[in-house]
Amino acid sequence: xxxxxxxxxxxxxxxxxxxxxxxxxxxxxxxxxxxxxxxxxxxxxxxxxxxxxxxxxxxxxxxxxxxxxxxxxxxxxxxxxxxxxxxxxxxxxxxxxxxxxxxxxxxxxxxxxxxxxxxxxxxxxxxxxxxxxxxxxxxxxxxxxxxxxxxxxxxxxxxxxxxxxxxxxxxxxxxxxxxxxxxxxxxxxxxxxxxxxxxxxxxxxxxxxxxxxxxxxxxxxxxxxxxxxxxxxxxxxxxxxxxxxxxxxxxxxxxxxxxxxxxxxxxxxxxxxxxxxxxxxxxxxxxxxxxxxxxxxxxxxxxxxxxxxxxxxxxxxxxxxxxxxxxxxxxxxxxxxxxxxxxxxxxxxxxxxxxxxxxxxxxxxxxxxxxxxxxxxxxxxxxxxxxxxxxxxxxxxxxxxxxxxxxxxxxxxxxxxxxxxxxxxx
Ligand SMILES: Cc1cc2nc3c(=O)[nH]c(=O)nc-3n(C[C@H](O)[C@H](O)[C@H](O)COP(=O)(O)O)c2cc1C
Numbered sequence: 001x002x003x004x005x006x007x008x009x010x011x012x013x014x015x016x017x018x019x020x021x022x023x024x025x026x027x028x029x030x031x032x033x034x035x036x037x038x039x040x041x042x043x044x045x046x047x048x049x050x051x052x053x054x055x056x057x058x059x060x061x062x063x064x065x066x067x068x069x070x071x072x073x074x075x076x077x078x079x080x081x082x083x084x085x086x087x088x089x090x091x092x093x094x095x096x097x098x099x100x101x102x103x104x105x106x107x108x109x110x111x112x113x114x115x116x117x118x119x120x121x122x123x124x125x126x127x128x129x130x131x132x133x134x135x136x137x138x139x140x141x142x143x144x145x146x147x148x149x150x151x152x153x154x155x156x157x158x159x160x161x162x163x164x165x166x167x168x169x170x171x172x173x174x175x176x177x178x179x180x181x182x183x184x185x186x187x188x189x190x191x192x193x194x195x196x197x198x199x200x201x202x203x204x205x206x207x208x209x210x211x212x213x214x215x216x217x218x219x220x221x222x223x224x225x226x227x228x229x230x231x232x233x234x235x236x237x238x239x240x241x242x243x244x245x246x247x248x249x250x251x252x253x254x255x256x257x258x259x260x261x262x263x264x265x266x267x268x269x270x271x272x273x274x275x276x277x278x279x280x281x282x283x284x285x286x287x288x289x290x291x292x293x294x295x296x297x298x299x300x301x302x303x304x305x306x307x308x309x310x311x312x313x314x315x316x317x318x319x320x321x322x323x324x325x326x327x328x329x330x331x332x333x334x335x336x337x338x339x340x341x342x343x344x345x346x347x348x349x350x351x352x353x354x355x356x357x358x359x360x361x362x363x364x365x366x367x368x369x370x371x372x373x374x375x376x377x378x379x380x381x382x383x384x385x386x387x388x389x390x391x392x393x394x395x396x397x398x399x400x401x402x403x404x405x406x407x408x409x410x411x412x413x414x415x416x417x418x419x420x421x422x423x424x425x426x
Contacts, residue, residue, distance in 0.1 A: 002379025
């Protein structure tokens with residue numbers, strides 16, 4: 001089983017910052033993240049991951065927002081850890097491939113082969129507004145992402161592994177025959193190359209992706225080595241898992257070359273009652289107006305005029321240029337369980353659509369084991385509701401339970417992120 005720690009401010013629960021166990025001012029404190037990284041590494045987790053958006057998402061009046069930029073932060077985490085993988089979210093819509101390939105190659109060198117890239121196409125309209133453009137359509141964003149990836153890969157490959165000879169006596173630092181330009185001319189980019197950073201230790205960073213639309217799944221099948229996904233039920237997870245694995249073959253890839261990691265937000269108690277009490281305590285701290293705004297953002301529709309005790313409007317449909325898969329998940333959840341807007345907000349506050357599991361360490365391990373053994377997951381994207389406490393509890397109580405069951409490593413067996421996920425250097 002593979003485990004990734006999804007770090008987010010002082011916790012994934014929307015109300016985490018109001019809980020007495022957190023310190024919301026620490027979201028810009030590097031020591032907070034360094035402590036979290038060391039904790040995750042103590043648990044032998046494969047990797048840690050930072051999400052990112054290119055706009056101030058959410059309403060800072062009611063949530064602890066305004067944290068740190070992932071690549072900068074991960075460089076600082078690389079220096080206090082030795083094994084754990086470091087995955088940054090970087091957009092292909094509002095960046096240039098040369099910049100991104102260079103920064104990720106640098107992080108891979110700094111960390112000794114532990115860099116990963118969560119490739120996102122930036123679904124938000126607020127992000128477009130920070131770059132003076134209107135949001136490109138879903139199809140255009142994914143089309144650009146494909147060319148972006150191809151260019152980035154070619155830039156990392158522009159230095160052969162043995163290009164640097166550093167022969168001081170002969171006065172030859174590099175064999176320039178092994179540093180090749182790209183001369184790429186495509187629809188979105190013209191890039192001469194070569195990259196101005198030597199070939200990264202892993203060849204290229206671990207490529208991670210998180211979109212679950214048709215475009216997103218095809219993109220993942222072609223490029224991704226790990227996929228983050230939000231699934232509410234085991235049948236949905238199994239369907240997604242089988243669908244995505246089946247898409248690999250046409251690209252000449254084997255099922256084990258892509259790891260599927262659904263999100264799971266564990267609310268851990270020493271007894272089930274204690275876990276449920278923590279879940280309730282967090283629910284009581286939710287600010288309904290904030291939840292309605294988050295829900296409105298998912299659909300790109302203002303829902304603030306609708307009563308909390310009523311259902312979602314019957315005519316609410318998916319906005320095709322937004323986050324397609326997340327809109328579908330929320331609509332399905334609300335309709336399947338007949339939830340009012342107020343109830344839906346509570347259900348989403350914990351994991352924004354990811355599965356929330358409250359229970360003892362054994363119960364949480366049971367849940368993870370079931371999804372893992374019944375074809376729903378290769379591992380999990382662990383989203384602690386509270387940080388640092390929720391991560392420490394997971395590492396101290398759930399990880400040992402998984403280890404006893406023979407489901408999770410007791411020691412690192414590799415020094416690179418690709419190695420942790422059972423992949424060869426590229
Ligand atoms: C676990 C997870 C983490 C994500 N993190 C980010 C992120 O940090 N930044 C971002 O812009 N989108 C993020 N996304 C959104 C996806 O990249 C994608 O836009 C979304 O799932 C909708 O894609 P689709 O339209 O292909 O379904 C994340 C999605 C998941 C499931």
